[in-house]
Amino acid sequence: MYDLLWLIPFFPFLSAILLVVLGSRMPRAVNGAIGAGSIGLSAIITIIIGINFLTSPPEGHSYTQVLWSWIDVGNFTPAISFHLDALSLVMIFVITFVGFLIHLYSTEYMIKDEGYARFFAYMNLFVGAMLVLVLGDNLVLLLLGWEGVGLCSYLLIGFWYKKPENGYAARKAFVVTRVGDIAMLIGIFLLFMHTGTIHIQQILDMAPRIWVEGATIPVAASLLLLGGALGKSAQVPLQVWLPDAMAGPTPTSALIHAATMVTAGVYLIARTHVIFELAPAVMTIVAVIGLVTALIAGFTALTQTDIKRVLAYSTISQIGYMFLALGVGAFAAGMFHFMTHAFFKALLFLGAGAIIHALHEEQNMFRMGGIRKDMPVTFWTFLIGCASLAAIPLVTSGFYSKELILWKSFSSQLGSVWFYIFGALGAFITAVYTFRMVFLVFYGEKKTEISHLPGTRILLTLVVLAFFSTVAGFIELPHTMGDFTLFSNFMASVLPSVPVLEYSLGTEFLLQLIATLLVAVGIYIAYVLYVKNPEAVNNLTASPAGQGVYTFWSIGWGFDWLYDKVFVQPVIFISRINKQDFIDSIYHGIAFATEVLHRLFTKTQTGKVRWYAMVLVAGAIIVITLAVLL
Amino acid sequence: MTSVAMEYGIVLAALLFSLGLIGIMLRRNLIFVLLSLEIMLNAAGLAFIVAGARWASTDGQIMFIFILAVAAAEVAVGLALILQHYRRYNTLDADLASKMRG
Amino acid sequence: MTTVFYIASAIALLSTIMVITRYNAVHALLYLVVSFVSIALIFFVLGAPFIAVLEVIIYAGAIMVLFLFVIMMLNLGEVAVQKEKEWLPKQMWIGPGILSGILFVLIVYTLFQGEPQWAIVDMIGPAEVGAELFGPYIIAVQLAGLMLLAGLIAATLFGKRVKFKEKKEKEDS
Numbered sequence: 035m036y037d038l039l040w041l042i043p044f045f046p047f048l049s050a051i052l053l054v055v056l057g058s059r060m061p062r063a064v065n066g067a068i069g070a071g072s073i074g075l076s077a078i079i080t081i082i083i084g085i086n087f088l089t090s091p092p093e094g095h096s097y098t099q100v101l102w103s104w105i106d107v108g109n110f111t112p113a114i115s116f117h118l119d120a121l122s123l124v125m126i127f128v129i130t131f132v133g134f135l136i137h138l139y140s141t142e143y144m145i146k147d148e149g150y151a152r153f154f155a156y157m158n159l160f161v162g163a164m165l166v167l168v169l170g171d172n173l174v175l176l177l178l179g180w181e182g183v184g185l186c187s188y189l190l191i192g193f194w195y196k197k198p199e200n201g202y203a204a205r206k207a208f209v210v211t212r213v214g215d216i217a218m219l220i221g222i223f224l225l226f227m228h229t230g231t232i233h234i235q236q237i238l239d240m241a242p243r244i245w246v247e248g249a250t251i252p253v254a255a256s257l258l259l260l261g262g263a264l265g266k267s268a269q270v271p272l273q274v275w276l277p278d279a280m281a282g283p284t285p286t287s288a289l290i291h292a293a294t295m296v297t298a299g300v301y302l303i304a305r306t307h308v309i310f311e312l313a314p315a316v317m318t319i320v321a322v323i324g325l326v327t328a329l330i331a332g333f334t335a336l337t338q339t340d341i342k343r344v345l346a347y348s349t350i351s352q353i354g355y356m357f358l359a360l361g362v363g364a365f366a367a368g369m370f371h372f373m374t375h376a377f378f379k380a381l382l383f384l385g386a387g388a389i390i391h392a393l394h395e396e397q398n399m400f401r402m403g404g405i406r407k408d409m410p411v412t413f414w415t416f417l418i419g420c421a422s423l424a425a426i427p428l429v430t431s432g433f434y435s436k437e438l439i440l441w442k443s444f445s446s447q448l449g450s451v452w453f454y455i456f457g458a459l460g461a462f463i464t465a466v467y468t469f470r471m472v473f474l475v476f477y478g479e480k481k482t483e484i485s486h487l488p489g490t491r492i493l494l495t496l497v498v499l500a501f502f503s504t505v506a507g508f509i510e511l512p513h514t515m516g517d518f519t520l521f522s523n524f525m526a527s528v529l530p531s532v533p534v535l536e537y538s539l540g541t542e543f544l545l546q547l548i549a550t551l552l553v554a555v556g557i558y559i560a561y562v563l564y565v566k567n568p569e570a571v572n573n574l575t576a577s578p579a580g581q582g583v584y585t586f587w588s589i590g591w592g593f594d595w596l597y598d599k600v601f602v603q604p605v606i607f608i609s610r611i612n613k614q615d616f617i618d619s620i621y622h623g624i625a626f627a628t629e630v631l632h633r634l635f636t637k638t639q640t641g642k643v644r645w646y647a648m649v650l651v652a653g654a655i656i657v658i659t660l661a662v663l664l
Numbered sequence: 665m666t667s668v669a670m671e672y673g674i675v676l677a678a679l680l681f682s683l684g685l686i687g688i689m690l691r692r693n694l695i696f697v698l699l700s701l702e703i704m705l706n707a708a709g710l711a712f713i714v715a716g717a718r719w720a721s722t723d724g725q726i727m728f729i730f731i732l733a734v735a736a737a738e739v740a741v742g743l744a745l746i747l748q749h750y751r752r753y754n755t756l757d758a759d760l761a762s763k764m765r766g
Numbered sequence: 767m768t769t770v771f772y773i774a775s776a777i778a779l780l781s782t783i784m785v786i787t788r789y790n791a792v793h794a795l796l797y798l799v800v801s802f803v804s805i806a807l808i809f810f811v812l813g814a815p816f817i818a819v820l821e822v823i824i825y826a827g828a829i830m831v832l833f834l835f836v837i838m839m840l841n842l843g844e845v846a847v848q849k850e851k852e853w854l855p856k857q858m859w860i861g862p863g864i865l866s867g868i869l870f871v872l873i874v875y876t877l878f879q880g881e882p883q884w885a886i887v888d889m890i891g892p893a894e895v896g897a898e899l900f901g902p903y904i905i906a907v908q909l910a911g912l913m914l915l916a917g918l919i920a921a922t923l924f925g926k927r928v929k930f931k932e933k934k935e936k937e938d939s
Binding site for chain 3: 680714725735
């Protein structure tokens with residue numbers, strides 16, 4: 035049964051090729067059927083393999099399928115081979131299943147777009163590359179998928195390429211992630227140089243034997259890999275590209291910039307967790323970066339007016355939580371949050387897409403409002419998504435995953451009480467900006483008329499995602515609520531559970547209560563500020579201090595401004611000075627000299643055989659003389 | 665048994681080679697140019713034979729046989745070209761070949 | 767036998783000089799045959815009887831006869847001799863003479879740098895040459911065969927009579 039593994043990435047690639055070659059000649063219905071159907075097939079195979087994996091796990095809880103050898107030079111032998119274990123199974127399940135729902139949604143959402151076939155070709159290519167990324171059993175294949183998803187991200191952000199700013203956003207995303215990718219590439223070189231192998235499992239087996247904890251090589255390698263993860267997962271300081279990436283179509287934002295690609299960094303760290311565990315200092319860095327990102331992005335989300343940008347910042351913030359979990363060694367918790375986040379964030383993006391579509395492509399939340407009654411299904415599913423994002427207790431999946439992260443950040447050996455405090459503060463902010471969004475969009479008075487209501491496929495997708503956003507949390511319950519650890523047990527074969535300090539159930543319950551109260555307070559604040567008393571917000575932002583803070587937060591804490599001053603402006607300045615390109619003039623000089631010499635030598639081409647013979651002899655004399663003399 | 669200083673054989677070959685060279689540089693008649701080429705090839709072959717004799721090796725003679733093959737092929741093609749040249753310009757002047765442009 | 771070597775060398779040199787100085791192509795050809803025969807003698811002295819025979823048969827025989835055929839086909843006559851005289855004024859000799867002279871001096875200079883190498887001539891017969899030729903050198907022999915085939919094809923192609931009249935008319939107009 036595991037032999038079918040190769041089909042999972044095969045179908046998206048096949049369909050991408052079909053759509054590229056024949057897409058424009060086929061009717062839209064066929065395009066959509068191929069585009070969504072291929073992912074559906076992959077999802078079905080994934081589920082079959084997943085059931086098989088649960089009922090009769092393969093030997094050693096992992097299965098490797100070698101398709102063919104790719105490069106074979108010395109001990110550098112990356113093969114096209116896929117590695118299936120609990121970690122990659124969870125990833126491919128989310129990618130294919132959520133991916134299929136998003137594709138299904140897109141068949142309706144994108145129907146009026148002229149680039150319909152192109153859109154599905156890119157999306158399928160993305161899914162294929164993402165599957166290669168998570169299934170690849172060596173670092174080179176992983177890198178291939180890594181760059182592949184980067185490329186698709188670029189293509190889809192700039193999907194509506196006729197607008198220059200979309201192209202700018204696409205380039206920005208590509209260049210910023212590139213910065214991290216270079217670091218990651220060097221990290222891969224470093225690992226290969228010191229272990230002599232490129233296969234992830236072999237490296238992970240060797241690492242604890244050849245390095246002691248805190249040695250230079252694992253610290254350097256994990257830092258470099260972390261660089262790649264930061265770029266891809268939009269963490270501080272490389273987070274600036276993700277909000278701009280919202281220029282792409284909404285399903286793209288849902289699939290690439292919320293559910294799957296941006297979590298590749300989380301996957302990378304979880305996959306190479308052995309190396310990170312050998313570098314405790316780097317683990318702390320990961321946790322701190324995650325926490326800082328979660329807070330910065332949370333505060334920024336508070337001040338955004340564009341609904342998609344709010345969701346973008348909330349994505350950055352939630353991935354920050356995943357990094358926090360990874361940093362304290364709670365890899366399974368990070369992956370758990372990845373899964374629940376994929377469901378509810380995809381749901382939120384798709385819901386936002388439905389709202390935007392309904393309101394004449396309006397993205398500004400302050401021009402929405404009061405559409406609760408007109409779009410009931412959208413409203414209720416969006417509300418479920420928001421509840422999950424804000425981690426409303428007991429009924430939402432987001433609660434269980436976030437609670438697990440917060441508890442681990444406190445109780446893990448690598449954790450600290452400060453992690454918990456700031457994490458809880460982040461959860462509070464999350465609740466505020468999430469319900470600010472809900473109140474602005476669905477409550478209050480109507481500001482824009484609804485032009486058309488979402489159809490069955492969109493609503494069906496939203497309902498299914500809402501269902502999973504709720505039940506996905508029940509597979510892992512905290513100690514205080516039955517201590518049901520299906521997910522952790524499942525991941526245990528790949529991601530060992532961290533040593534946890536002993537605390538009483540009472541402590542845990544107390545911490546949960548605090549977080550819950552914070553969420554409740556956050557929702558209440560949002561209610562007061564945006565429904566009951568909207569004037570209060572205006573008064574708050576009107577004061578000079580409030581205005582300063584508001585501007586500072588709304589531009590994303592000035593990172594864009596800083597990078598513009600530090601990197602972009604100097605480059606533009608230098609290129610302006612060097613307009614004539616003095617290096618080019620050297621080459622022009624060479625070309626000119628060559629031409630002059632060419633004209634000179636043309637004179638020697640008389641066409642007279644005797645002349646040629648004489649020159650030949652003269653040359654021979656010179657050469658022999660030199661040989662004799664020297 | 666004879667003993668000849670190898671140098672004298674080589675000097676003879678060099679002399680013949682130089683004479684052939686003079687012929688090529690000097691003559692405008694294509695037939696003479698080709699004849700001079702034959703002289704030079706033969707001189708090269710002589711050098712091989714002398715060296716082969718010095719080291720009592722068959723390789724020198726084998727190289728001569730290859731030179732012979734080259735000379736035969738070269739003469740066949742060369743003479744055919746001379747014939748074409750003559751038909752075209754009605755003369756054997758090598759300098760006229762410079763008119764063959766493009 | 768050493769004397770034979772020197773006498774044959776002298777004859778070869780003299781006849782070669784005559785080749786490059788003749789105005790009449792047929793005369794030059796005959797001198798060249800003399801030169802080849804004397805070189806064949808030198809080969810014999812140097813213990814290469816097989817090569818001496820080849821020299822006479824192929825060089826002095828086949829190749830020279832080929833030249834003769836072509837000269838006869840062209841049917842040059844007295845006019846050509848006059849033309850040759852025009853083409854060969856005395857001052858023409860200076861440049862090529864100097865160049866070749868320098869080259870020769872260089873070769874001789876390098877040659878006499880070391881100890882004189884005395885060749886104790888041992889005869890190497892056709893049997894040994896043949897064994898070597900069709901042993902280690904077999905690929906070279908086959909390549910030479912291919913080259914001769916190519917030469918044959920090329921000669922056949924170039925030897926064809928092509929009509930230049932139309933072209934000439936075009937050039938004239």
